[in-house]
Amino acid sequence: xxxxxxxxxxxxxxxxxxxxxxxxxxxxxxxxxxxxxxxxxxxxxxxxxxxxxxxx
Numbered sequence: 001x002x003x004x005x006x007x008x009x010x011x012x013x014x015x016x017x018x019x020x021x022x023x024x025x026x027x028x029x030x031x032x033x034x035x036x037x038x039x040x041x042x043x044x045x046x047x048x049x050x051x052x053x054x055x056x
Contacts, residue, residue, distance in 0.1 A: 005030045 009026050
C-alpha cells in the first residue's frame with residue numbers, strides 16, 4: 001500500500017455505508033503527530049507571530 005494516509009482515509013468511506021468509528025480513529029492517528037508538535041513547540045510559534053507583527 002503506497003498511498004498517502006489522507007487517500008487511505010478517504011477510501012475508507014464506502015458507497016453504501018460508513019464505519020464512522022474506523023474513520024475517526026484513522027483521522028486521530030493521522031492528526032496526532034501534528035497536534036503533538038503544536039503543543040510542544042507552540043510557544044515558539046506564538047513568539048514568531050508576535051515578533052513579526054510588531055513594527056520597529
